[in-house]
Amino acid sequence: MHCPLVVLGGGPGGYAAAFLAADLGMPVTLVEREDRLGGTCLLRGCIPSKALLHVGRVIAESREMEEWGVEFPRPVIDIGRLRARKDKVISTLTGGLAQLARRRGVEVVHGQAMFTGSGSMVVAPGASGGEPRSITFDHCILASGSRPAKIAAFSLPTPRVMDSTTALDLAEMPESLLVIGGGYIGLEMGTVYAELGAKVTVVELTDTLLPGADRDLVKPLAKRLESIFHRIRLGTKVVKLEDLGTAIAVEFESPQGVERETFSRVLVAVGRRPNSDGLGLENTGVAIDRKGFVEVDGQQRTSDPKILAIGDVCGEPMLAHRASHQGKVAVEAIHGGPALFAPRAIPAVVFTDPEVAWAGLTENEATAQGRAVEISRYPWAASGRAQSIGRTDGMTKVLVDPETEAVLGVGIVGAGAGELIAEGALAIEMGCSARDLAETIHPHPTLGETVAFSAENYFGTATEIFRPRS
Numbered sequence: 356m357h358c359p360l361v362v363l364g365g366g367p368g369g370y371a372a373a374f375l376a377a378d379l380g381m382p383v384t385l386v387e388r389e390d391r392l393g394g395t396c397l398l399r400g401c402i403p404s405k406a407l408l409h410v411g412r413v414i415a416e417s418r419e420m421e422e423w424g425v426e427f428p429r430p431v432i433d434i435g436r437l438r439a440r441k442d443k444v445i446s447t448l449t450g451g452l453a454q455l456a457r458r459r460g461v462e463v464v465h466g467q468a469m470f471t472g473s474g475s476m477v478v479a480p481g482a483s484g485g486e487p488r489s490i491t492f493d494h495c496i497l498a499s500g501s502r503p504a505k506i507a508a509f510s511l512p513t514p515r516v517m518d519s520t521t522a523l524d525l526a527e528m529p530e531s532l533l534v535i536g537g538g539y540i541g542l543e544m545g546t547v548y549a550e551l552g553a554k555v556t557v558v559e560l561t562d563t564l565l566p567g568a569d570r571d572l573v574k575p576l577a578k579r580l581e582s583i584f585h586r587i588r589l590g591t592k593v594v595k596l597e598d599l600g601t602a603i604a605v606e607f608e609s610p611q612g613v614e615r616e617t618f619s620r621v622l623v624a625v626g627r628r629p630n631s632d633g634l635g636l637e638n639t640g641v642a643i644d645r646k647g648f649v650e651v652d653g654q655q656r657t658s659d660p661k662i663l664a665i666g667d668v669c670g671e672p673m674l675a676h677r678a679s680h681q682g683k684v685a686v687e688a689i690h691g692g693p694a695l696f697a698p699r700a701i702p703a704v705v706f707t708d709p710e711v712a713w714a715g716l717t718e719n720e721a722t723a724q725g726r727a728v729e730i731s732r733y734p735w736a737a738s739g740r741a742q743s744i745g746r747t748d749g750m751t752k753v754l755v756d757p758e759t760e761a762v763l764g765v766g767i768v769g770a771g772a773g774e775l776i777a778e779g780a781l782a783i784e785m786g787c788s789a790r791d792l793a794e795t796i797h798p799h800p801t802l803g804e805t806v807a808f809s810a811e812n813y814f815g816t817a818t819e820i821f822r823p824r825s
Contacts, residue, residue, distance in 0.1 A: 358382065368666035368682040386464045471638055494662070494663065499668045522548075532622060543705065564580070629648050651669045708770075808820075
């Protein structure tokens with residue numbers, strides 16, 4: 356069969372591309388190896404993890420209400436029902452995607468694809484069976500995503516050693532859990548398990564959690580995690596894992612020496628790697644860099660004129676919203692539009708408690724680039740809304756160009772930071788100045804006010820903060 360446009364991968368980038376192509380009147384076939392659309396994000400990533408984090412937040416709030424004189428009994432957790440509710444969320448969304456594909460006239464083919472040439476592929480049948488299908492195409496948008504990175508020494512043949520995918524299955528609630536990796540995946544899943552009752556230890560090779568993230572934003576998070584995690588071990592290397600049958604023995608190496616400890620389960624969360632292998636890309640003209648990422652230009656075109664690539668498979672940051680936007684750019688480029696993926700800011704969110712979010716330039720990046728910036732910080736302790744909900748651990752931070760007063764970056768840590776960062780991303784994308792933010796009337800009392808107040812503080816005029824004139 357011949358398809359003018361094939362989209363390989365049914366995740367957020369892939370289905371966004373396929374749906375836009377159909378909306379523009381282009382015949383499109385969507386090839387997905389799973390039996391449902393949604394990709395890693397929906398099936399075993401963003402959505403199920405956030406559903407479980409919501410449960411953890413409710414448990415935490417019930418505990419925190421004691422400060423207000425309201426006490427709840429200790430929660431009784433039915434893991435089976437919790438798992439079923441999480442799966443229902445996934446089923447509802449995947450069912451919606453399937454319906455949208457049908458209504459748009461997108462042909463969905465399930466199975467594992469393999470490129471046989473620059474303009475051809477073979478799709479092996481999926482779980483439902485059938486015969487292999489040979490497909491030729493004019494253009495293909497590669498949206499094959501990524502998978503959890505594996506370390507050979509930690510890949511023991513036991514369900515007690517988990518990756519981010521199996522951790523979301525909630526097969527059981529372990530008495531103790533070691534999370535290897537202090538990045539966003541490890542901290543999010545560690546938070547889930549800690550709130551559900553596991554004794555969680557996090558080990559990170561570097562000397563800080565969320566390596567690479569803004570230190571101002573990480574500090575409030577680290578302080579709170581210290582209260583819900585059993586232990587946080589920084590500057591520590593995991594040397595060896597040993598399956599004892601009923602537990603996993605772990606050997607640590609740190610400046611203090613070598614230690615050994617046992618855990619009911621271990622979660623290995625050391626990053627992700629692109630799904631660029633096993634697809635037959637060597638049969639095409641697609642170039643792949645040394646990290647395994649497919650090389651693309653500003654229109655998502657690869658070095659093969661028939662193939663474009665989007666999302667995790669073509670570089671960092673590996674974020675669903677980046678993939679979705681790249682998918683639309685790729686389709687518009689094929690359609691003949693003046694499309695270009697050149698955002699000023701791609702917001703990032705760590706859905707821990709408190710959440711950490713940032714967009715645009717960070718202080719770390721400004722320092723590394725030797726770039727002059729003015730930084731304004733607004734502590735949520737000065738926010739009436741934060742005080743009223745008992746979440747004064749937050750902060751809003753704005754980076755401003757000292758010459759033009761343009762907003763270069765926004766960082767937020769606190770409850771709901773992921774919802775608030777959109778304003779910062781819009782401000783950067785629109786080229787707003789700090790005065791634009793300060794003079795935009797925000798509703799009171801809200802946490803969103805802190806974005807404006809942080810900008811006001813840049814000028815030394817924030818109402819709730821007194822900053823003596825120099």
